[in-house]
Amino acid sequence: RAPTFLRRRVSRRPKAMASAHPSQGLPSGMDPSMVDEYASQSKLLQEFVKIPSIGKAWVFTSKDENASRAMVSVSQSDLLANKKRSFLLNTHISKSSSKSVSFQWSPFPVEMSGVSAVVPSPSGKKLLLVRNAEDDDSPTKLEIWGPCQLENEIHVARSVHGSLYADGWFEGISWNQEETLIAYVAEEPPQPKPEFNDSGYKKEGSSQKDFRSWKGQGDIEDSWGETYSNKRIPALFVANISSGEVRALKGIPRSLSAGQVIWAPSSSYSLVFVAWSDDNGFQETPRKLGIKYCYNRPCALYAAADPFKEEADKPSTDSNKGDTAALVKLTADLSSAFFPRFSPDGKYLVFISAKSAVDSGAHNATNSMHKIDWPTDGKLEGSLSVSDVVPTVMSPQDGCFPGMYCSGLLRFPWLSDGRTMILSSAWGSKEVILSINVASGEVSRVSPQDSDYSWNVLALDNNNILAVSSSLVTLPQMYYGFEDSHTDKPCQWDWQEISSPFPKPSDKVSSLLADHKFSVIKIPVSNPSDKLPDGAKLPFEAIFVSGKDSASSPTIVVLHGGPHSVYPSSYSRSLAFLYAQGYNLLVVNYRGSLGFGEEALQSLPGNIGSQDVNDVLTALDFVKKRGLIDASRVAVVGGSHGGFLTTHLIGQ
Numbered sequence: 001r002a003p004t005f006l007r008r009r010v011s012r013r014p015k016a017m018a019s020a021h022p023s024q025g026l027p028s029g030m031d032p033s034m035v036d037e038y039a040s041q042s043k044l045l046q047e048f049v050k051i052p053s054i055g056k057a058w059v060f061t062s063k064d065e066n067a068s069r070a071m072v073s074v075s076q077s078d079l080l081a082n083k084k085r086s087f088l089l090n091t092h093i094s095k096s097s098s099k100s101v102s103f104q105w106s107p108f109p110v111e112m113s114g115v116s117a118v119v120p121s122p123s124g125k126k127l128l129l130v131r132n133a134e135d136d137d138s139p140t141k142l143e144i145w146g147p148c149q150l151e152n153e154i155h156v157a158r159s160v161h162g163s164l165y166a167d168g169w170f171e172g173i174s175w176n177q178e179e180t181l182i183a184y185v186a187e188e189p190p191q192p193k194p195e196f197n198d199s200g201y202k203k204e205g206s207s208q209k210d211f212r213s214w215k216g217q218g219d220i221e222d223s224w225g226e227t228y229s230n231k232r233i234p235a236l237f238v239a240n241i242s243s244g245e246v247r248a249l250k251g252i253p254r255s256l257s258a259g260q261v262i263w264a265p266s267s268s269y270s271l272v273f274v275a276w277s278d279d280n281g282f283q284e285t286p287r288k289l290g291i292k293y294c295y296n297r298p299c300a301l302y303a304a305a306d307p308f309k310e311e312a313d314k315p316s317t318d319s320n321k322g323d324t325a326a327l328v329k330l331t332a333d334l335s336s337a338f339f340p341r342f343s344p345d346g347k348y349l350v351f352i353s354a355k356s357a358v359d360s361g362a363h364n365a366t367n368s369m370h371k372i373d374w375p376t377d378g379k380l381e382g383s384l385s386v387s388d389v390v391p392t393v394m395s396p397q398d399g400c401f402p403g404m405y406c407s408g409l410l411r412f413p414w415l416s417d418g419r420t421m422i423l424s425s426a427w428g429s430k431e432v433i434l435s436i437n438v439a440s441g442e443v444s445r446v447s448p449q450d451s452d453y454s455w456n457v458l459a460l461d462n463n464n465i466l467a468v469s470s471s472l473v474t475l476p477q478m479y480y481g482f483e484d485s486h487t488d489k490p491c492q493w494d495w496q497e498i499s500s501p502f503p504k505p506s507d508k509v510s511s512l513l514a515d516h517k518f519s520v521i522k523i524p525v526s527n528p529s530d531k532l533p534d535g536a537k538l539p540f541e542a543i544f545v546s547g548k549d550s551a552s553s554p555t556i557v558v559l560h561g562g563p564h565s566v567y568p569s570s571y572s573r574s575l576a577f578l579y580a581q582g583y584n585l586l587v588v589n590y591r592g593s594l595g596f597g598e599e600a601l602q603s604l605p606g607n608i609g610s611q612d613v614n615d616v617l618t619a620l621d622f623v624k625k626r627g628l629i630d631a632s633r634v635a636v637v638g639g640s641h642g643g644f645l646t647t648h649l650i651g652q
Helices: 032-049 357-359 507-514 573-580 596-602 612-625 641-651
Strands: 005-007 052-063 069-080 083-098 101-107 119-122 129-133 140-145 150-156 173-175 182-189 233-241 246-248 256-263 273-276 297-303 338-342 348-353 370-372 386-390 420-429 430-437 444-445 456-460 464-472 475-481 493-497 519-525 540-546 555-559 584-589 634-639
Touching: 032 507, 032 573, 052 119, 052 464, 052 475, 069 456, 119 173, 129 173, 173 256, 182 256, 233 273, 256 338, 273 338, 297 338, 420 456, 456 475, 464 493, 493 573, 507 573, 519 612, 540 612, 555 573, 555 612, 555 641, 573 584, 584 612, 612 641, 634 641
Parallel strands: 052 456, 233 256, 430 456, 555 584, 555 634
Antiparallel strands: 005 634, 052 069, 069 083, 083 101, 119 129, 129 140, 140 150, 173 182, 182 233, 233 246, 256 273, 273 297, 338 348, 348 370, 370 386, 420 430, 430 444, 456 464, 464 475, 475 493, 519 540, 540 584
């Protein structure tokens, strides 16, 4: 991924560019009118930035099926301080009928200052707050909160482990069902390093502060790249919330990086987790490669015993004794397995796979879903049965399911039937909510079929869904979804807008949003080659955002990075700020983007710099021929692969 961000700016009106008089103290090329304009833009940007963003949500049910509680995490950015502040909002949910719901919000939010992770227990009666250490000398703090008090505070020394992985691939914090233990992923403790004097000899009993000494670094340690460059290997730990004791999960070799840990049903193997290997399969010397945007790093599911169980209870075999005796690889025949979730009855272990990415080398690709029949006796002997739930979609039919593109799952994604999973996925240029029956493999679109807005699931309330919806010209709004049982149409859902506690944006921002519209445009492929598979000949999409007088306004072509990602139709404050300046936006999801099937995605590798460039120009010609833009005033902006495309477009 090229770390490039290149931009050409088109002015909305001609300006006389003259060197300022030195006494004015202005940079060369700026005059007082430009200073005023930039000050106005800066003020408007701050108004967009301070609009709160909705993060996660949790719903806690009660014995009364018509009442529940919810907790929503919200963040707000302070542009001048370069900080993000996080809050928790609480609400009571009351259902007066099958299709009527009201939310009673708490009057004020609670700020989560210094909190790295918020993890409620399954019952909602306890709450874990993680406070990662800010320096190498301070401990990590695990706070266990009850309904009205701090029940325990566990201080974990740096010699036990470093900071918890609170987000990203390795994130994993999980309560057991009894709510007595918490499994989580944290940096392994610092490895011992040799110390030498200036003659090159090891000094026994020396310290880092010894006069005239220098410290050797020991064996070289790879990192997982961007955002992980200063972190140590992720390892598994279990904390007893009553005693405060923390134990490491032994037996995981340092060549494996663990993450996404969950508790298994009653079993000798209490924990299931994902592990990424240093051995990527195509280098002589195993080493870690960047992982942040890369689904093509091989990974597998493993099972292990709870370290708090007695040694006698740990399973072992004659052929597999020692430190790794309690480690079982569950997906030996798959190159990728992550986001594990057990069905409520414990019969299935369901997970996502990016085997298309691993096997092809593309950094991201169409996902598939699989399940393991979990043994009723909990004994993991012999080969486990792994079956497909949702296969990789190669070439979707018009308007039909284009495949799974899943960037995360709820901690509990199940409806009450114990077989239906609710998740968010890309569908062309939109984000949608899907229901998947893991027994039959049936996939249905839950969010509105006729909407170009993007929808994401926040939490489940029994068989109802708490979701957020937005568009490029509409701020995020929460909705509550009911399945309509009084219709012959399958998977028909009704959505009710929720009264929001968020203040309305300023009159200026509201007016700017109301003055703009957007549409998702299907762009036919220009002169497709006969060598292309059918899926790569299907139309791609672009999102066009315009004001009241688009034909006379300058246009910015917006390009996503990746290249295997997608610009969804959801609200983006950076894009909102751009069109608020008077620009049209043409957001192009060229072939190779997520959400359009695997054949379209795989058509780009080997044709980068040509096929993607031609798709962008085809989209530009499409809106130009329809008189939607002024073709003499077009700019292009993009980051990463979008920056790469920017240079190609202005160069070619």
